[in-house]
Every structure is written in structure tokens, then in C-alpha cells.
Amino acid sequence: MNIIEGQLSLDGSEKIAIINSRFNHIITDRLVEGASDAVVRHGGNKDNIDLILVPGAFEIPFALSKILESGKYDGVCCVGAVIRGSTPHFDYISAETTKGIASVGLKSAVPVTYGVLTTDTIEQAIERAGSKAGNKGFEAMTGLIEMISLYKNL
Secondary structure (H helix, E strand, O other): OOOOOOOOOOOOOOOEEEEEEOOOHHHHHHHHHHHHHHHHHOOOOHHHEEEEEEOOHHHHHHHHHHHHHHOOOOEEEEEEEEEOOOOOHHHHHHHHHHHHHHHHHHOOOOOEEEEEEEEOOHHHHHHHEOOOOOEHHHHHHHHHHHHHHHHHHO
């Protein structure tokens, strides 16, 4: 049996985009820090990271589509935070953001990862942005790094 898998390392030449929603920036800024840290820790060049800021999570798929059309990137990591409020708005935004990223990503020859938090409380978001539950931006980026490597091997 031949096993084909990606490695958790970069050679420094990879061009990576991070799409970050500015809404809930106290949380999302930490996710970006985690994602950038993952690139550097795994051999990437910080100068080869482009940070694309969008107003909110709903806008991430639109930016993702344009970024992938450009052909400039080896991978794209999407991060954001949608925190439940007292209206159904959370359900619509989190569902459409998730579906949009998946739909656009499936049509691409470039790997895309999902690091958008969908939490019930601000406390849960804080936990996932670098406190006791780790940093989900870092995790999304390590997944992207492995997928970039895997795509090169397929």
C-alpha cells in the first residue's frame, strides 16, 4: 500500500493568505496571531503572508473567491468569530459563512482551511482564541500547511 500524506512543514517559498473578519476583532486578532505563528514555526516566511481583512464573517466567502481567482496563493486560511446573540442572526451568519467557504473551496485547486469560531458565548470564543482550548487560528493554519504539502504530492 502506498500512503500519500502531507508534511507539517513549509520551505519558505509558499505564498499564504489569511482572510480575517474584523467583527469581534478582540477575538479574531488572536486567531491571526496564532495562524501567523504556525507559518513561522513550520518553516514559512512571514513576508509571504498576506492578511486580507473583511468586515464580518459573512464576507469571507466573497473575498475567498476573489483571492482564489487571482492564482497568487498556495493556500488560504479563513478565520473569524461569530458569537451567538439573542436573535436568529447567529444561525444565518454561521451557516452561510460555513457553506460559502466550503462551496468556494471545493471549486479550487488551492487548499482552503476553516478557522471561523461559532460559539455560544464570548467566554467560549476567548477560550478558543488562545487560552485553555488552544488557538483555533494556529490549528487551522497547521491544517493548511499539511494540505499544501499534500497537494504537492497528489
